[in-house]
Amino acid sequence: MKQRFTALQLFSFFKFYLVCLSFLVFALKTQAQRLTKEIHSCAAARISTTPALLADGITSIPHRELMRQYDLHWYKLDLNLERNSLNISGNVTLFASALVNTVSQFAFELHPNFTIQQVLLDGIPCTIRRNNSEVIAELPTAKRAQDKLLVQVFYEGRAPSGGSAAIGNGFNTATAQPWGQQVTWSLSEPFAASEWFPVKQLLSDKADSVTVWVTTDVSNKVGSNGLLQRITPMPNQKHRYEWKSNYPIAYYLISVAVGQYEEYSFDVAMPGAPKPVLVQNYLYPGALATFKTEIDRTGPFLQLFSELFGVYPFHQEKYGHSMAPIGGGMEHQTMTTQSTFEFTLTAHELAHQWWGDEVTNADWSHIWLNEGFASYSELLALERLWVGERLNWLNKANQNALVPMKGSVFVKDSTNVSRIFNSALSYDKGALVLHMLRRALQNDALFFRILRTYREEYKYKVATTRDFQRVVEQVSGKPFQYFFDQWVYGEGYPIFDVAWAQEGSQVYIRSIQSSSSSNTPLFTTDVEYKISTSLKDTVVRVQHTKQIEDYAFKISGTITGIEVDPDQWLLNSVSGIRQDASIIPPAQSEVLVLYPNPTSGQVSLKGRKGLPTQISIYDMIGRHIRTFTPSGSSFSIADLSSGAYLLKLMYAEESAQVRILKL
Known part of the structure; x- marks a missing residue:
């Protein structure tokens, strides 16, 4: 999800901040508190100041354990909704299988604003117990492992409107300006689905399918998940929209949007899909003239992401949009809810269909797997379809991620919504983790x-x-524990202080690394330096594995400038770049130099008296590659793969180590 706010929406959101809800968390009563969410983050839900006791939601541990006694297969929502009301009535069917030997209680969640009229198990009434949003139905007959449970909940009430969620509530109504259109919509992420329907809010248990029926005034259209099966006429000038999706779906991605929409739809042909994909859009009347160009980008986005990530996950059904004044977008499965249309917003929400919808974070601590991946997909779309904006995107992402901040990309308190959807950490730094991995x-x-x-x-x-991480290591054949430890679980970013000096055709660079966070004092990383001279520019790539690194390179011409990370591949800050003759090492006869460095294969030795007795080559994680005795002052490493290597040179009374980069 991604948010853009208007002044009017911000004013409304600030009013929401005044009301808080209390939650029962494993017998500890905590006060939920509304906090401001960064401008281009996304989600709607509770904000809690409690420690990270509940990685999978805000439900109490005992209730969560009861919900884990069954595997949920299917939801069927059969609701009465209007475009200008928070009133909800109807019933929801939950079809499940028992996972333990004896299931005598069926647990789910529903906000206390709603009156439960009846709960049926296979048509037989159940008695219920309620504690805030936690509901337990006592089953008339206990179920054994693998037995099926068909539970139907009849309820009615008015959805909460206190603004205790991150953006509005789980179910909202508002007038979209300047269109003057009244719209009702859902936004359940991360913990607010229970504010509009009976639900099992555990990420680990995706429903295998979902059916959404909405009865509403004949002037309304209803957008939801999957394919529209039919529109059934109903009494009293109403009709029923009947949607069905046969793909697995996380609870927070089930959605509705009700309004006096106009439909604009088209097909997109894609390699790998047996038929064109329907792009179905429900728009405010008159909005198409404003947004058609941006909406039409959905086709190229679908084709590009299918090429990069694999065919669109829900190609047998559809993709589309329902407009609602949410200040951005929410990646509801197969039908994103968006308030407006622009390049990166539309690309971001579509990318979520792969990253978040098809593959979902196992708990909210790993939200970067949703939001960082979707944010990086914005850059991937720009690189291919609007290349001139690539550096602008990187500049903004780096600037936001470099804002003084505490915390890791990994979310330690996964009940704190403002932290889950932190713009700098979950979105921009999360995206840059992928950029640096690439x-x-x-x-x-x-x-x-x-x-x-x-x-x-x-x-x-x-x-x-x-x-x-395991997939990265398996496919690449290389260890990346250090990478994820420092960039996802660690904090901050490296800061470089760089000095340089030139002596003839030799340039010396000394880079001193510090960190913006004491929790991650050193970042092991490749760093690129752009060395500009009077004759040409050269970019060299070296490894930074300790606080102070010294490098030497052969150049042509007189140095006119040095730049760290010229193409913005590394999240970093530079405290200074200065010329400093004191870093020139002692006389060349005493100093070992390997050149050229980087090299495409041939390496020459210069400096120490005589040849080394042997040279050993290691990769940068310490694996021995080979040892040999040099026959002269030159030797070849042309057979090595591209990358950085450590050369250990043995002399009669001493040894030396030199890093070299093989192109």
Whole structure:
């Protein structure tokens, strides 16, 4: 999800901040408190100041354990809704299988604003117990493992409107300006689905399918998940929209949007899909003239992301949009809710269909697997379809991620909604983690193969950061524990203080690394330096593995400037770049120099008296490659793969170590 706010919407949101809800969390009563959410983050839900006791939601642990006694297969929502009301009535069917030997209680969640009229198990009434949003139905007959449970909940009431969720509530109504259109819509992420229907709010249990029926005034259209099966006439000038999706779906992605929409739809042909994909849009009357160009980008986005990530996950049904004044977008499965249309917003929400909808974070601590991936997809779309905006996007992402902040990309308090959807950490730094991983791999084909493998392995499932790390290591054949430890679980970013000096054709660079966070004092990373001279510009890539690194390069011409990370592949800050003759090492006869460095294969030795007795080559994680005795002052490493290597040179009374980059 991604948000853009108007002044009017911000005014409304600030009014919401005045009301708080209390939640029962494992016998500890905590006060939910409304906090401001960063401008281009996304979601709607509770904000809690409690410690991270509940990684999978805000429900109490005992209630959550009861919900884990069954596997949910199917929801059927049969509701009465209007475009200008928070009133909800109807029934919801939950079809499940028992997972334990004896299931005598069926637990679910529903906001206390709603009166439960009846709960039926296979048509037989159940007695119920309620504690705030937690509901337990006592089953008339206990179920054994693998037995089916068909539970139907009849209820009515008015959805909460106190603004205790991050953006509005789980169910909202408002007038969209300047269109003057009244709209009712849902926005359940991360914990607010229970504000409009009976639900099991555990990410690990995706429903296998969902049916959404909405009876409403004949002047309304209703957008929801999957394919529209039919529109059934009903008494009293009403009709029923009947939607059905046969794909697995997380609870927070089930959606409705009700308004006096106009439909604008088109088909998009894609390689890998057996038929064109329907793009179905429900728009405010008159909005098409304003947004048609941007909406039409959905076709190229679908084709591009299908090429990069694999065919659109829900191609047998549809993709589309329902407009609602939410100040941005929410990635409801197969039908995103958006308030407006612009390049990065539309790309972001579509990318969520892969990253968030098909593959979902296993709990909200790993939200970057949803939001960081969708945010990085904005850049991927720009690189292919609007290349001139690439650097602008990177500039903004880096600037936001470099704002002084505390915390890791991994969310330690997954009940704190403002932290879950922190713009700098979950979105921009999360996206830049992928950007840096792409550069660390030094192979775009390999990077996208990793994404496709990750997607294939966890399609319609949930995943954690370590799951993604395992796929990265499996596909690349390289260890990346250090990378995820420092960039996802660690904090901050490296800060470089750089000095340089030139002596003839030799340039010396000394880079001193500090960190913006004491929790991650050193970042092991490749760093690129752009060395500009009077004759040409050269970009060199080196490894930074300790606080102070010294490098030496051969150049042509006189240095006119040095730049750190010229193409913005690394999240970093530079405290200074200065010329400093004191870093020139002692006389060359005493100093060992390997050149050229980087090299395409041939390496020459210069400096120390005599040749080393032997040279050993290691990769940068310490694996021995070979040892040999040099026959002269030159030797070849042309057979090595591209990357950085450590050369250990043994002399009669001493040894030396030199890092070299093989192109």
